[in-house]
Amino acid sequence: MDNSSLKIARGFLKKVVEETRFGKESSNSISQNFCGDIDMRIARDGTWYYKGSPIERFKLVKLFASILTRDKKGHFWLKTKVERCRITVDDAPFLAVEMNVDSKKNKQRLIFRTNVDDIVIAGPKHSIIVRVDPETGEPSPYLEIRSGIEALITRSVFYDLVELGIKKIHERNLILGVWSDGIFFNLGSID
Incomplete structure (x- = not known):
């Protein structure tokens, strides 16, 4: 995993840990800051990729999986209380x-x-x-x-x-x- 993927992962990790520590619940509203489509993909075999490289840390995959949501249009999102990023899923996550x-x-x-x-x-x-x-x-x-x-x-x-x-x-x-x-x-x- 390159430095930019680690930076994004650490940012999400920090937000999830803060929300958990202070008892905040994950929000399903669309008022969160949209940080765009990120180059993250879940392949049909369940492998998570960031910028074409597999995410090999199981705990990191579990973290991302815990904040994964799907909207009514079928789009998949990584969502924290303050921001959301759309990702690609080949079949099922x-x-x-x-x-x-x-x-x-x-x-x-x-x-x-x-x-x-x-x-x-x-x-x-x-x-x-x-x-x-x-x-x-x-x-x-x-x-x-x-x-x-x-x-x-x-x-x-x-x-x-x-x-x-x-x-x-x-x-x-x-x-x-x-x-x-x-x-x-x-x-x-x-x-």
Whole structure:
């Protein structure tokens, strides 16, 4: 990471630490100072880049992830109480890299861990969504994390989901899906 990226990272870090120390809450208003589009990108594989170089410090990535928001137009922002900068996200900003199954009281819960160590239980507030590429027919599975932000479910975790899947008739089609926290999530049709 070059000196300019360290300078920006330190600036964001300082603001986040100050806001945390003094109990300020992150704001979703658009009255914050817009510092412009910055050359920061999150690749489809979950790697964060600044000016084309990967950000290799995990704690720094977690810090940026903690202030990442998405607006109604689909733009991604790094936001502190006083300023916001728009960044580029190739697909989803996070990856669901691990899944555990909790089956207490005959109720299955699917517990996911993201590449930034967020823990999310699929259910009423955190849906599993599968989008199918119209050209290739390939499924892309996602998990809702927060406020329009999703994690791409990695291939190995998706295979684990499919293994847990049950067949069900839905609108005259045979589909495969999984239960989590009382909600049935459609993983796709079975041909």
